[in-house]
Amino acid sequence: MLEALSAVDARRWAVLTRMAFAARRAEIDALNVFPVPDGDTGTNLYLTLDAALDSVRAEHEKAGILGTATLEQECSSLSRSMLLTARGNSGVILSQLVRGFAEAIAESGQPQAGAEVIADGLARASARAYASVTRPEEGTILTVARAAAEAGAARVDEGLAAVAEAALDAATEALRATTGQLAALERAGVVDAGAAGYLLLLEALARVVHQDGAHVGERMEPFAEDPSMRRREEWSRQGGPVEPMGRTGGAPTSGHDGTPGGPAYEVMYLLRDSDEERAATLREVLDGLGDSLLVVGGPDLWNVHVHVDDVGAAIEAGLDAGRPYRVRVTHFADQVAHRQPATGVAVVACAAGPGLAEVFEGAGAVVVTSGPGNRASAGQLLDAIRASHALSVIVLPNDRDTEMAARAAASAAEQEGLDVHLVRSRTAVQGLAAFAVFDEHASASRNAAEMSHAAAATRHGAVALASKQALTSAGPCEAGDVLGAVGGDVVIVGHDIAEVALDVVHRLLSSGGELVTVIGGEGAPDGLVEELGARIERGHRDVEVTVIDGGQPHYPLLLGVE
CATH class of the missing domain: 3.30.70.100 (Alpha-Beta Plaits)
Structure with a gap:
């Protein structure tokens, strides 16, 4: 259990909150009091935070502090970015809540945020939320934020965990009470949507403090499936017809502005x-x-x-x-009026280079640019899923480090009623193998099963140039050495790209294979890919070789065997 939040913990808090928004987005949207199309509080919360995290990452990467920023830098950057990326009034209010925490952390001057700082952040978040609306109303996110702040302040002496738990428990009770505090909420039988979103943020804080789901890659949907979730079925219950409330400048309720x-x-x-x-x-x-x-x-x-x-x-x-x-x-x-009907089965594929993008697009996929140094966000993948205008969508991340964002996007899309299947293609060669068996006339579930099998059956390797001195699984290397990898692990340290590539192919073929795929990157010397393909065919006459100019950065060669 944490006694104070570091910069790493703050990043984890933000990521878990984004995952929570993705998992519960449609549920919060459904709390809309009025049957109009702007009932998108959950969507706006998710997209606001998702875009802000992307912006912070780009900002810190440019400044050379990505992954090493201080707690104050992380929070201040996120606060400002959220003001710029805010969608709808729910996104704007969320930006002010985050601003309150950022101000408390900045004023403390401490490298970590303990119980007092977080309690102060809860208080400032509440104050900022109240100040953001012209005529504050009770029974909204304002009420819940204040309850959380008061409960957290009362438990400061007991430590960070007590503050986080008290704030979460008080917010949970305050949220339940919102139904009876506003006539519109009571008539619709729902709680306030924005307040429900804030509860997710507080739950994410409690999870981080308790180090629950710390390894987020191992728990992709903790908020969607965990039975300890502090949400109730009645949150989504829709009551009888709702009468107009009349104009109000107060805090918006239940997702409608x-x-x-x-x-x-x-x-x-x-x-x-x-x-x-x-x-x-x-x-x-x-x-x-x-x-x-x-x-x-x-x-x-x-x-x-x-x-x-x-x-x-x-x-x-x-x-x-x-x-x-x-x-x-x-x-x-x-x-x-502008919503397009969704039909059929579509594929969304990530591509790290223009050549790969052309191949996937030519086969009919909606392509998202994504690869090392420029990986797609969950928001970008979600936009692509929507852009496919299909009832069922199969997603090919084609990169191990994009799989997490793809899962978050798939979860969010499923909350919108789309049938989304994620194929665990962790490299471009696995993605190509999966797409090769796609049948537009088959069901999504059948396609997903066949494509997953094809991806899993494709052994993959790569050739890259070492950027620095290091100790690899194959021994020490110096900057400029040629590294050959099989299944993501370096197995060869050499000096000639072609020779290392042939060694990698030989290892991939050691347990059999019928098709070898060679994908040339932007760093591949002229003629290398064609020469390598010809040499593989001469040395292995029982296999077929496919050569592709992928144009991907960082890896001169990507190799696959099916």
């Missing part, structure tokens, strides 16, 4: 070149134009969200207050 017959447009934009006084004036103007108003941020950047009928007036108000950019306008009725 407006009301039936209310404002027709959602307007969101970021605002620069402003100050606290002009931002306050903007709040007053927008409050007179519509509802579901949020103007949060500062001192140099604000995020603005409002539902209005007069889009022009909402944007003009922003121009008077500063410099709006990233303006996004959504017409709620169009969200239904």
Whole structure:
């Protein structure tokens, strides 16, 4: 059990929260009070955090601190990124909750966050959430955040675990109570959607503190299947018909930012070149134009969200207050009108290079660029699953380190009602072997079984150049040495790419094989792939050789045997 959170623990907290949002996204969306298409609180929470984590990763990679950033750097970067990536009012409020934790950690000046710092973070998160809405209402995420903060503060002397558990227990009880605190929630028979999302964040904190699911790769869906989940079936229960509530500028409830017959447009934009006084004036103007108003941020950047009928007036108000950019306008009725029907079985495949992408696209797959140094996020994979417009989708990650994101995307898509199957293709050669047996006329389950079998039956190897001095399974290597790998483990240290590749192929063929696939990367010398293919055919006349110009980075050669 942890006594304090380090930077690594904070990253784990964020990742587990993202997994929770992915697993329970549709459940939270279903808490929508009104039957309109913008009931997407769970979706907005997930996409906001997913995009922010991607942004932080890119920022830290550029700064050279990826994986080594301090706790303050991690939290401050995430807080700012979430303000930029926030989707819908639920995403904006989430950004303010995270901002509260970031401020507490920054002000503490400590390398780790113990009980006092986390309790302070809970309090600041609550204060930021209340400050983010024009007219706070009870029975919303605000109520739950305050309950968590008060309970956490009362247990500071007992340590971090006590603070986390007390906050989670208090939030759970407060969430249950929201149904009876707002008439709209009581009529619909649901709890507040945004508050349900915040409970997931607190549960993720408790799991990290208790070191439960610390190795997230081993537990891909802890929030979807664990019977100890603190959610109740009645959260998703839909009651009788709901009557209009009328305009409100208070905290949005149950995933809907407006009301039936209310404002027709959602307007969101970021605002620069402003100050606290002009931002306050903007709040007053927008409050007179519509509802579901949020103007949060500062001192140099604000995020603005409002539902209005007069889009022009909402944007003009922003121009008077500063410099709006990233303006996004959504017409709620169009969200239904533009949905495309889903049919058939589709394949989403990751590709690390343009040549591989061309091969998968030519075979009919929806391709996502993903590979070492540029791996796809769960959000990008989820977008590709949706873009396939299919009732059933088979996902080929084609990379061991993309499998986790693919699982999260598949889980989120399944919550939307899609039938998603993940094939554990951990290399491009396994993905190609799997796709080779795809039958568009067969069912998704049958295809998934056949493709999984094909991927598992494909032995894989690779050739790369050592980037530094190291000790490998095959002995020591120096920078520039040629490394041959089989099944992900270095088995050869040599100096000639072609000779090392032939050795790898020989090892792959030692237990038999009928087809050898050679994929050339962007670092492969001219003519190497063709020469290697010819040499393999001469040395093994009973096998067929397929040569592909994959264009993948980092690996001059990828090799497979089926």
